[in-house]
Amino acid sequence: MPTQTEAFRFSEFGSPQVLKWQPQELPDPGPGEIQIRHLAIGVNYIDIYHRRGVYAAQLPLPSGLGIEGVGIVTALGEGVSNFNVDDRIAYVGGPPNAYSTLRNVPAARALLVPDALDSETVAALVLKGLTVEYLIHRCVPVTSKDTVLFHAAAGGVGSIASQWLKHIGATLIGTVSSEEKAKIAQENGCDHAIIYTKEDFKARVAEITGGKGVRVVYDSVGADTFAKSLDCLRPRGTLVSFGESSGPIEPMSVASLGGKGSLFVTRPSIAHYTADRGEYEAAARNLFGAIEAGIIKAPNVSKYKLSDAVKAHKEMEARRTHGSVILVP
Missing domain, CATH: 3.90.180.10 (Medium-chain alcohol dehydrogenases, catalytic domain)
Structure with missing residues (x-):
């Protein structure tokens, strides 16, 4: 009934x-x-x-x-x-x-x-945590040797990613909108917090990396950050665009990726990373284990x-x- x-x-x-x-x-x-x-x-x-x-x-x-x-x-x-x-x-x-x-x-x-x-x-934690799990473990697997740029580092996904990436040992650069959020990002594991309302994040990433750029940019902001994010990548780096909180991204020339260093761009969806039941359960075990171990809070x-x-x-x-x-x- x-x-x-x-x-x-x-x-x-x-x-x-x-x-x-x-x-x-x-x-x-x-x-x-x-x-x-x-x-x-x-x-x-x-x-x-x-x-x-x-x-x-x-x-x-x-x-x-x-x-x-x-x-x-x-x-x-x-x-x-x-x-x-x-x-x-x-x-x-x-x-x-x-x-x-x-x-x-x-x-x-x-x-x-x-x-x-x-x-x-x-x-x-479950959706945001599973999002972080596939982004940093399966979409572009991050290692302790990598330098990563993560936009909105004090947000829900960004805060979880910062904790998990810190545990992995990656060098993490995060962008935030305020001094308060910079403190949050650093407490969660960001090695460098860029306040994008006061600083040009592209210039700061170049300064932090000695002009080499980062291996991967995780970008959920979209219109306001996409173009400059490409310029933050090292040759053969990857831009992971997984949201557009600031608005839709303008069309781009695929040929420009070659001129910028043979770059990769992907637009992943959690639906495609959890569609298989076995993969979904394995991702959840990874996430729940990280929570139980205190790796992420x-x-x-x-x-x-x-x-x-x-x-x-x-x-x-x-x-x-x-x-x-x-x-x-």
Whole structure:
């Protein structure tokens, strides 16, 4: 029988005000699905992209919002044999609907959470942590010999990446917007924090590296940083463009990559690095192990009531948050 839930839905793209908190009937989980009661929900910049309509062609309206959370399994759909009622699971991906008290999730996206890990910590880390895991271990595997430039180093992904890259032993250059965020970046492991509002990061990277450039740039900022990021790379270096918080990137000439040093550019998606169940589980084991070992910690978690998701979005877009943002029912 259908279960009553409450969730944020939106029927048009736009500002945070398009999100509407409303009761809904939740059907029984279908084949291959599990039903969960949320304990904590992660908020990410992709939620803002979804709400704004950046990926409108992939998101039919009306829609829910949110793609990660932690919860307790309350019911199993037909064919689900690898989970039990009362299991605590985390998930990343599936149809957006995490901003809800209860929901159905594809069992293929669920991960058992180790008993030692706190639910709010996992919600603050799982998507961002899995993002960092694939970026630095599989997209461009970083070693202790590498020098790396990471934009938005005090943000949710940047803070986790800084901690993990520090553990690896790489030399890390991070860009941030303020003195306060520079301190956060350095505390998390950045060897050099460039305040891009005061300094030209391209010139500073050249100075720090003695003109050699870095092996890889991780860039989630987009329009404001892309062109200069290419100029920060050493010959045969790689620019990993995994977001565009400042706006879309202008078209570029592929031929220019040769003139700049036989550079590589990639636009990865976590969906393609976690689509295989075995790879997804291995990435989660790597992440959960790093959390348990104290290699990475949840960076400055900002916690809001689930019903205050509109406020959380406003404060994220105004850059009044740094680290991770979670919602708690």
